Amino acid sequence: MALDEPALPDVASPDGTASVWPDRIRSMLLELKLRDDGRLPSERWLTEQCNISRMTVRKALWQLEAEGLIHRFDRSGWFLSPPRFRYAPAHDVSFTAAVKAQGRVPGSVVLQKEELPASSEIAADLGVPEEEPIYRIRRLRLIDARPAFLELSHVVAARCPGLLAHVDEDVSLATVYQRHYGLVLKRRQVAMHPTALLNPHARDLRLAPGTPGLFLKRLTHDDAGQPVTFDQEYWRHDALIVEVTVGAQA
Amino acid sequence: MALDEPALPDVASPDGTASVWPDRIRSMLLELKLRDDGRLPSERWLTEQCNISRMTVRKALWQLEAEGLIHRFDRSGWFLSPPRFRYAPAHDVSFTAAVKAQGRVPGSVVLQKEELPASSEIAADLGVPEEEPIYRIRRLRLIDARPAFLELSHVVAARCPGLLAHVDEDVSLATVYQRHYGLVLKRRQVAMHPTALLNPHARDLRLAPGTPGLFLKRLTHDDAGQPVTFDQEYWRHDALIVEVTVGAQA
DNA sequence: AAGTGGTCTAGACCACCAC
């Protein structure tokens, strides 16, 4: 696509005064032969090719980022985005297993693990008394080596004493619950909403602060209906499709 | 909060090189006495108060918009955002009823209604033969007079012949299904993902093209398990919290 | 009619990343 052309769009904007450049750059990217890692040409290169200013390029890239077509590692560069992971948070009890089932490679990095008394908010969400001993585990979760979301788990310590000793890189908590404590997990409640990802979460996900994201929280209990864990997840907005199937809980 | 100060932030940025202005402006807004309609002061006023350039103000406002704190009507101005609507798409069968149940005022504007044969995609999603007669209804849905999402419904015509005659402003489709056709609806499958809202949807929602949104699609059947409608919804990202409860389907 | 947000320019400096 030749874009050595005038700075002003030479076709009428299809929608009133809206900018044409996101569409133009989207077309360029799809026609361009990108490197294997999907890295885009630099913003300054696009600036020159399209004969527009850098802010205009960046605004267009932000829109393509919001669409989910491209993403960036903060201060590192822009890349074409991989397909979204199909996530059934009310059903899937193991992220690790669900990722593998879709032919992709899950990863986990433990950022923090500690025991502490439940705050009033967490106690209320879990349905346990305030000050109840809780294990708090903060993990970065990856799909094909790309950070996908940040998970903050609050586990009722009484249900799985000594859990923290089992928590390590690339260990599936669901497996630990089952093998070491005989717990069969079931989801109870999930709530989520789109929001911006701010620091410190953005930093851990290698995102620019303010990037769109999806915040999800979830209560999990065992097959006797007793609460086990209350999790908060901060997802990249472009990493997932959330699926909910009513009735058929396979 | 006095901000007649140097252009450069006078406190260290709490996180490396990230901008301080979103936090600054967030504080200002919460301390300011805003008009009853929640309208923010103009971008140029913020520019002068903070002694920064307009692009810096706008970038900060975009982040607060992504957080869900403020929103705008395209080309009209910035406003504080109302609370999110709690939405249970796998459970609620009537948007109208759910909004009222939360003490708010639902609205519907019919943008288009027509009968047409099912495309292959829609037929596959609905589980009916290609070319099957379909009613397609395009509605803008409002909460307290604010556009919340755009709904594109594909209804199997054979299940409710003459439906279009009943479709009108502020009519609940769920009620029509029940009263006129004796259909008791149940959700079957829901899938959603964050994405950008582009034209023409953005225009109908009075959003700037590229604003973050949530795309949701959903299959609904009757109590005999027969497909009735396949809906696609384009939500403002800041209008909802999605809730999923497993087990208790009241 | 005045003021608003939307778009865009043509530069600048910085910290950090990749080669």
Place this chain on the structure above:
DNA sequence: TGGTGGTCTAGACCACTTG
């Protein structure tokens, strides 16, 4: 170390909204 993206400036013009 050269090039990258992140931040920011100080303007401009336009179409539309608001009072």
